[in-house]
Amino acid sequence: GENVEQHPSTLSVQEGDSAVIKCTYSDSASNYFPWYKQELGKGPQLIIDIRSNVGEKKDQRIAVTLNKTAKHFSLHITETQPEDSAVYFCAASITGNQFYFGTGTSLTVIP
Amino acid sequence: NAGVTQTPKFRVLKTGQSMTLLCAQDMNHEYMYWYRQDPGMGLRLIHYSVGEGTTAKGEVPDGYNVSRLKKQNFLLGLESAAPSQTSVYFCASSPGGALEAFFGQGTRLTVV
Numbered sequence: 029g030e031n032v033e034q035h036p037s038t039l040s041v042q043e044g045d046s047a048v049i050k051c052t053y054s055d056s057a058s059n060y061f062p063w064y065k066q067e068l069g070k071g072p073q074l075i076i077d078i079r080s081n082v083g084e085k086k087d088q089r090i091a092v093t094l095n096k097t098a099k100h101f102s103l104h105i106t107e108t109q110p111e112d113s114a115v116y117f118c119a120a121s122i123t124g125n126q127f128y129f130g131t132g133t134s135l136t137v138i139p
Numbered sequence: 140n141a142g143v144t145q146t147p148k149f150r151v152l153k154t155g156q157s158m159t160l161l162c163a164q165d166m167n168h169e170y171m172y173w174y175r176q177d178p179g180m181g182l183r184l185i186h187y188s189v190g191e192g193t194t195a196k197g198e199v200p201d202g203y204n205v206s207r208l209k210k211q212n213f214l215l216g217l218e219s220a221a222p223s224q225t226s227v228y229f230c231a232s233s234p235g236g237a238l239e240a241f242f243g244q245g246t247r248l249t250v251v
Contacts, residue, residue, distance in 0.1 A: 062240070070244060125189060127240060
């Protein structure tokens with residue numbers, strides 16, 4: 029099956045700075061890459077996703093980039109705010125039937 | 140719009156006891172999933188279903204059984220609970236075809 033690695037496991041940034049989380053995947057057939065945000069005591073919630081026919085996607089302060097050749101994708105959060113503090117998960121899917129998740133990044137934004 | 144609802148939210152079991160976790164979705168999604176979340180290990184797929192009456196094994200299926208008798212419900216059963224099954228369990232549903240998966244709020248299970 030697919031293997032997704034995520035780094036770093038923890039990340040602290042000052043409010044207003046940027047945060048970058050990186051993931052790699054093993055199966056070149058993966059074609060869908062969602063990012064989820066999990067707040068304390070809640071289930072993960074989709075924040076952005078990208079498909080393999082697109083190299084970059086932006087949504088306000090959040091962007092995701094995909095490098096199919098290197099098999100890695102990254103989440104970029106600009107102008108971070110305290111409410112961005114959460115655990116972020118990347119995932120990869122080949123068929124849409126199964127999602128393989130990374131191990132998560134705990135982001136802390138320091139006011 | 141309730142989305143994905145999990146029952147119960149918390150449970151403590153003794154080793155060897157059995158229980159069933161219920162997941163219900165009101166979005167008419169074909170695909171449903173059960174994950175477990177453990178510290179430092181992310182979300183690992185236990186079982187999933189691609190439609191009513193179907194089930195399939197995920198990454199960590201041992202010790203669990205599932206059923207999808209109705210499209211809106213996906214049940215996860217533990218026949219003989221073990222301390223290694225102490226975890227937070229999440230149910231999710233998706234329309235399929237590489238579209239967004241929606242998660243429930245989770246069930247925190249402790250096996251003593």
